Amino acid sequence: MKLFTHNMLTSKMIKNVKVGYPLKLNAAEVKVTPSEFRSTYVSRMLPKIDWGVLYEATQSIGHAEAIPSSISDDYEKNEDFLRKAHHALFEIEVINGEMICPETGRKFPIKDGIPNMLVNEDEVN
């Protein structure tokens, strides 16, 4: 599971959960796979990313050095920043671990790089 995926996931389908975001991330195994960097692609995606959540995610899985805590104002022209963002969003991958609902503590396992967001029908609204 790449970190951009974590950036969009919530547990709000669970009964009584209001926001369910962000999910707390615990990683047992992290893998970094280099991928092609395209500055325009990354800068197009950045406005859609919750930077604070991404930053926290990198912190929680031991990649605190990956990105700065706040988004650069001139990110479109700042290739160094875009490269860091690319790395955090698309290269760092949680292979095994779990995500935890901030409101209920419900755990969602991550196994072989795939987050399991399945819920039982009695858990949902």
Add this chain to the structure above:
Amino acid sequence: MELNSKDVNGEVFLSRLTLEDEKQSEVLAASQVERENRSVGKAERKKIRKVARIKHVVAEQCGVTISDEPTNEWLVVWGLGIAFGTSKEEIMAYLDPQPVEVRLFVDQSYSFLRCDSQLDASKLKEKYHGSNFSERQMLYVGFVQNSEEIPEEDIRQIMSFQSNIPNGLSVFGEFITKEEEDLIIKNLYVDPTLVSNLKKRTVQHFGYEFRYGKNDVDADSPLPNKIPDYLKPFVSKIVYCGALPDEPDQLTVNQYLPGQGIPPHCDTHSCFEGPIVSLSLGSNVVMDFRQANSIASVNLPARSLLVMRGTSRYGCTHGITPRTWDVIPDETYGGITVQARKLRISLTFRKLKRGELACHCRFPSLCDTQNGKIADDNASVLEHDLVHKVYEDIAEHFIETRHRPWPKVKEFVKNLIPGDRLLDIGCANGKYFRINHDILEVGMDMCTGFLMTCRAKGNNVVQANGLFLPFQDSYFESVISIAVLHHISTKERRMRFMSEILRVMVPGGIGLIYVWAKDQSVEQTQSTWSKRQRERNSYNPPDSCVDLVSDYLFLPVHDRDNEFSHNDMLVPWVNHQEKKYAVRHRYYHVFNEGELEELITETQPAPKILEAYYEQGNWVVKFQKLVVS
């Protein structure tokens, strides 16, 4: 065969014979007649003309040549055939010397006879050619020259008598005596003012009226005429023999003239108690019981009592095809024979259901209280057993066989705006990833096998259920869901699926949904899928004992050679690569025309439908989430 196409002499022509054929043969015959027989009498001329016509038709239809001299023991007899309703038994009994074999053909006015010897054949020709079998059946007999061309009887006509008889069906022969039958018919004074004139038959109700428009009974408005007293002994007998548990309080009398029938129907589940019985008077008739794709034909002899309970009562339809005769198996002589219909009266006894009307049968598709719906309580288990579990098992084979993306889906993904986020709900093996390199794609599926394949290819996937999306509101600029929604088993859940999609879409976002169409050949273009299925040697997989189908008997199994017969069906997945056919059944809700648009527009807040079309056996809708101002 239309029996009313009679000429002035009451002779029946072949329906297949076109007018031109007929004219041509008339002309041929006439010229021949003029040349050869200027002096013979009118009747003789007519006979010769008729023989010429028969020669022409028999040659045309079977390639059989009729000769003037006997060369073997075969004869063709025009006037003794299924089209006249003459049975094999009657033919055998009538002709002397008796033939050893009779071959009959559906819709035809002639038969072929094999005699004991060539001499017998000559005798029969001599004796019966030009004679009258009945008022309207004049016989014309000819020698067959090339007997090897005589077709076999088509026993497919009677195959429905041999199998698929639904559970719970029984027929008690000679339930009443001939005298009792006559008595009932005599007593059944049909008051014209009480008779509702249905197009195809005459109906009278006793006890309560069955309202055909609404298909129900008003239990608070009993009719003044109860079940007549002279029927009481028979009613007691029906209860006594256990055919009905209690005394019936509703009787429907149907009168069928030959040629009349009743459309396939299932007696309203919520109106009447379990078993339904029907007493046949006056004539034998064949009733057809249809269950999913199977049809069972059952002969109901006069004076017999039909008892329908269980599957035959709740899980299939019964009906009588409007015909003047029925083709049935010939118990005595083998092959097929025909049974002419006469005036038939049926007395159907039922007991009104009172109090709790809800029906809990296993056949929701025919159940008025379940309204064809799968109960919401069962839906999640059903989808787990018949969709999720099956895909896990067939994933490997599915991946090998399904790589081609739908061209229009590919185009849709290609045309997304750079920077768009795309969610593919039910991404399977990830056919729509990496078509557009400027978007951010996330695939979602429930099946681990599919997800592992996607991840191995480097695609980003999440394991989740389309009914409970683990994403933020207003997130994706576009959502696709190709061939997924038809696996969701109730309308409520399908609506939930749609509203979840709309929830995670940004206002102005665009979605594309594909579902299987019930009609696989809209606009005469048969879908590739259904074509391919047909080409596959029409192998119909047997129900697999290893899968869970036995728990879902109410769901009919789709027969790949036919159209979908119901909206909710099981579709077999056959692994042809394995030596042993491994059959698994997946649940499908196949959509009617317009159903997907309706579902989407019923979802709140309703999106705008941008396009709705049919593509290769699928209904497709492209829609846009509206920007709320």
